[in-house]
Amino acid sequence: MKNKDIKKRGNFAFIMKIMRGNWRFFWVCVVTMALSVCLSYISPKIVGVTIDSVIGQMDFNLPQKLADYVAQLGGRDFLLTHLFICGLLVFAVAVFSAVFNYFRNYSGAQLAQHLSYKLRKMLFDHIQRLPFSWHKSIQTGDIMQRCSSDVDTVCNFVSGQFTDVVRIIFMLVIAYTLMFSINTKLALACLVFVPIVIGYSGGFYGKIAKRFQLADEAEGRMHAIAQENFTGVRVVRAFGRERQELDRFKAGNAEFADLWIKTGELLGWYWSIGDLISASQTAMLLIYGTLLTVHGEMSPGEIIVFAMYGGMLAWPMRRLGRTLGEMSKAGVSIGRISEILSVKAEQDNDTDLFPEIKGDIKYEHVSFGFENAEVLRDVSFELKAGQTLAILGGTGSGKSTLLHLLNRLYDLDEEKGQGKITIDGTEINKINRRHLRRNIAMVLQEPFLFSDTIDNNLKLAAPDTTRDMIESATCTAEIHSSILEFPEGYETLIGEKGVTLSGGQRQRVAIARALVEDAPVLVFDDSLSAVDVETDSKIRSALKRRTKDTTTIIISHRISTLMDADQIMVLSEGKISEMGTHTELLKLNGIYSSIFNIQSMFEEEMETEVGANGV
């Protein structure tokens, strides 16, 4: 029980939080709703009085002041010849009621939309600030669902279901109060139906919900068959299995249809029994009302009033049962959204430093790993500003992680023995994250470009950059001429709705984007591998000319790239196995020199393959 209470309290607090700033919509909605409901009950009254006292012969059953006013006008006879006044009154009341109704609807919509906006904003902004480790652990589809359908459910609950329930209860209370004031016996008889209808709608709906779920699952299966067939069309054709696929689909289709038909039959019972109950109420009203009228306890006008009230309540009562059942879904959605919001974000601290970065980088005894695996072991090295470091390593040697630590995508905890990284002598943990990242231009291994123009993609990290800067960057990255070949040049849209770039092109755009940042530290995480050898060397020579003062770190496996660096590091299973200049490492006769010798190995191989018959 306790857990449930805590959850309920948590849910309530959550709703209070998001309602902040939006209360005005809620109150307008409630007040206009109350006014509209009250007004809507006046029309039947007017009709009743008209029928009884104007058309009929009874005395006016009105409050004294009103009765006097009517008498002043000329009483019954006047009204009889000017019946349109009554009609007009009914109409006027309806118009007022409608106006309030509109404001109620609209303020409800405003509440829903403002809540949606707020929730979406909260979620989006928070997600952007969550640490990289969270992003790696989630499934995009799951998060998307929470940000869309769960948000909808919560907003629907507050602005729709909740206000609906309040309105319907309000209507019921007022209607029955009025009915009781007219005739207790008949009102009691009608009252009996209320719990029946509500309970019936709620209970039945629960049963049907289960059927809906089964039908949903069958649809999921049919969807899977179709999707497998369309994406695997080559296999289906190549093996000539069209007949079998068709049979499989027809079977799934039939299963789906049958389940829905069964649900439909249940729905048929649901609606007809519901109709039966409503019709019984109307019949009972009419018959009992007639009896009472004949015995002089009621007037015909009053029966009509009763009938009108009863009619106004029929649908809302059935809705109430169903709405009450659906409201529990909101709790689940709130939980799912809270899960995201409660994760700790990357914080900016007040003690953060914003030093000017020159580019001296030092790794001191860095050891780092993930849940069950150590990735880096005791890595220490130093890189002076303006120098280039090339890193060579096999898959899983820890190269990328080395770079991710520099960027604070992961943080090192010195107290846990993970070591530290300093830039210009300052520990990076003390430097403001965004400031640090702005000063380190990193090109990732798999470049990600946004669905936007090439120009906007390039300017993303440096919105104030100049045209010249952009073109100089794209020239260095050997992509300028390719961009000009596109129909709209720099304004070409890329991504799903636009042009698809090849792997090499994307890589070069990403490199240009990094260059535009004009940062003191430049990092390439194996970014030149998608580009062919010629372009690679062209880019690097251009880079050399450009970036004399930039500290550069390149991960690569191409000897030509490695050779040029001021320092070369060979990383193996998380440890630095060799470090030095090209000539130093060749002398070591270790991994580096073996790799360097591959070239001559290749020439040997060629000779055996081809040489025998003369080249």
Add this chain to the structure above:
Amino acid sequence: MASEINQNNFDEYALSNKFEFKEWKRMLVFLGNHKRYLIPLLICTMITACVDALIPYFSRYAFNNFVGGNTTQGIQWFILLYAIAILIQVTGTIIFIRNSMNLDLRVGKDLRNACFEKLQRQSLSYFNVTPVGYLLSRVLNDTFSLGGMLAWGLADTVWTVSYLIFCSVSMFILNWKLALLVMVVLVGALVICQLMEKNILRLNREVRRTNAKLTASFNEDITGAKTIKTLAVEDSVCHSFDKINVEMRTKSLRARRLRSVFQPIILVLGTMILAVVISSGSGFAGDPEGLGTLAVFIAYALSIIDPISNITDFAVDLIALQVNVERINRLIDAEPLVKDRPEIVEKYGDIFEPKRENWEPIKGDIEFDDVTFRYPDGNVDVLSHFNLKIKSGSCIAIVGETGVGKSTLVNLACRFFEPTEGQVLIDGVDYRERSINWLHSSIGYVLQQPHLFSGTIKENIRYGNPDATDEEIIEAAKVACAHEFISKLKDGYDSNVGEGGDLLSTGQKQLISIARAVVVNPRIFVLDEATSSVDTETEQLISKVISTVLENRTSFIIAHRLSTIKHADLILMVDDGKIIEQGTHRQLLRKKGRYYALYSRQFENEEQGKIFART
């Protein structure tokens, strides 16, 4: 390879301009197939409408005879009759819903089967240019909506029109002057409803379009989290999202504002009718039957507005769904690019009913005779007067970088596409003189991504040949070196592969797909980048398998790992869809051209990998 997809064709939020009956006429045929539900539905609808229109007469009778006459004599018969009327209503509802549901789902089912069957006949080029999502929407979602529309829409409209006709007739009989007045208001109501609904529809589409933008933005910014953090552009990304978020709120409110006005207006219109009725009440003042007639008119006034808005709902829904009807019609009409001539179908059967008795055995000689070819959506000839003779049993390798169009030759050989000019001969006969299925049943195909279907391992292997015995399946698994790991699984060959093959590693799945191809005992074997998505260990295993499997079969190997194709009888190097070099491995190396460059690069990578693996 394919040119840009014209986005407009796949815009999910397009609206038709006007009503085209001929598109809907084709849908009516589907309705006609289910007369046993359609006819009772229509009859029952009209009867219930009639009873619904007559129910107020009970009130009239009650008022005139019992209240007016101040007697309750004969009330038992009255109650009985009323009960019977209610029973008819309730039974009517049950029949209505049952038949509607059946009609809805059966029509939907037929539509789905028709679409799916058509797609099985479609050629590959169709799937290359049509997104899978589009197809799924048409086959699953549109058919569902259309089924609903054709069944419920029709039934509702028949009920509404019948009800309105019966009410009108009834009103005219009782008091034609009043009836006329009511008619005027009704027509006005219809016009207003129509105008509003059309606009609401348009605004709703806008909202859905914006929602798609919102979802896409959310999706992109979660997927690209690493890049966003690295570039430190969280703020700008949040800012861009906020713009879309606000747009969503604004557009939603605009749509809701219109809808908020709609409902009150409907109520006001209904009350207008009521007011009109009341105002003319003086005509009933002295009439002994007057009160009863008045009651009837009041009942009609209250209940007649909703049907009016239902009609306009229906008209607007027709417009809304028309786009989907057009799309489904086009899907069903689309002629496949590659199909057999009628004489061929006569002799060899078609894909659903093959006539295997007439099939000649295949040896496997393939000849490209003066073949010119361009892709249907391409604007350049990919092959031009191309000639190549392949003897049965030889191995042809096709190499090149990723995505350069290596599959063209295979596509032509397997008759997934047909030459624009020239012919492809199998065993000396143009393959268009034999059926498509004849060729496909002799092809074993292994793709880059092992495409398994949900089911057991045994079912997946059997997919290649439904008549295969268990021994044949195990034999094929042994040849594919898959038997060992399958036997180690808990359920062995009956193990579930999981949706899309989730429960096995990629390497294991690939071995199973090789077994699937082997079981066909094909004369022509195609390995389409079969090893590019597996790890090195599995790749070596598969290479071993391949050499055994390909003995005595004509084979095509598409690869970009050269170690697997060194021993092919002929190697074709492809770039940008065109064959730029051909020869044996030795000949090509001697040329020192692109093949040589590719080979040296791969050699380097492989050796590097080995060096790192050693440490």
